[in-house]
């Protein structure tokens with residue numbers, strides 16, 4: 452039985468934040484695809500026009516480092532989003548103890564992540580839910596950002612679903628302080644956490660609650676001061692914290708190169724206005740210095 456007269460349903464790939472994801476064959480192209488079924492629960496009238504317009508925008512976001520949304524259709528009270536099928540994700544790569552990641556491999560993965568982000572930021576779309584399992588890896592080693600714009604469309608996932616604990620580890624300090632209006636800096640902070648995780652091969656700031664998350668951030672970078680971050684005191688959930696000095700970044704990343712540490716520190720800037728942009732991060736000398744990023748087809752991947 453075909454879905455929407457076009458897709459042959461295969462096995463379930465997993466249960467995601469917004470609903471079940473299954474594998475399917477697109478009979479029109481012969482390609483394997485991943486279909487994300489999103490429960491539309493509350494909205495009785497179906498998808499509203501704003502959502503449809505946003506989905507149309509997402510379909511137009513085409514870049515080698517963005518997962519392509521090839522089709523979208525409503526069916527039986529669910530919205531179905533059709534994406535190109537991807538083999539694995541960065542979380543699987545980081546966790547796989549059989550995989551050795553060289554400095555050039557790490558550079559390649561983080562460069563592809565930033566390239567995908569840069570494209571979307573140029574189009575004024577924020578990701579807002581960056582984490583290693585949202586960075587999918589295709590057959591030729593290309594890393595592609597998944598779930599772009601979904602957070603804005605369907606609500607911030609970690610607020611509504613308790614199983615979503617991981618997203619917290621990638622949250623920028625302004626979000627933890629309750630910022631309501633936030634900008635591209637939140638994606639840069641998350642990308643920095645992913646960069647750190649590639650270097651350490653474990654989550655860098657695995658907070659167990661929002662308060663603990665801030666504690667872990669302060670322990671790593673010292674408590675922020677209003678001289679570093681003037682707007683901090685105006686954030687809704689800001690409270691004064693006991694002073695914690697910053698240890699040298701080098702002590703947290705003993706194996707990283709000086710180039711990598713310099714970029715990392717610019718991405719982990721407290722003040723979102725002073726934090727490096729994705730575009731500037733890509734122009735950082737880390738990417739042009741030796742060793743050059745590994746060619747994606749040569750990157751190690753889980754067997």
Ligand code: ADP
Pocket residue numbers: 464465466467468469470472484485487518534535536537538540584585587597598
């Ligand atoms: P989450 O919301 O927790 O990030 P997702 O909804 O993105 O999870 O995905 C749920 C499952 O489906 C995961 O196991 C993921 O690996 C898989 N998946 C999602 N998108 C794709 C895709 N394009 N290709 C292959 N597998 C995918």
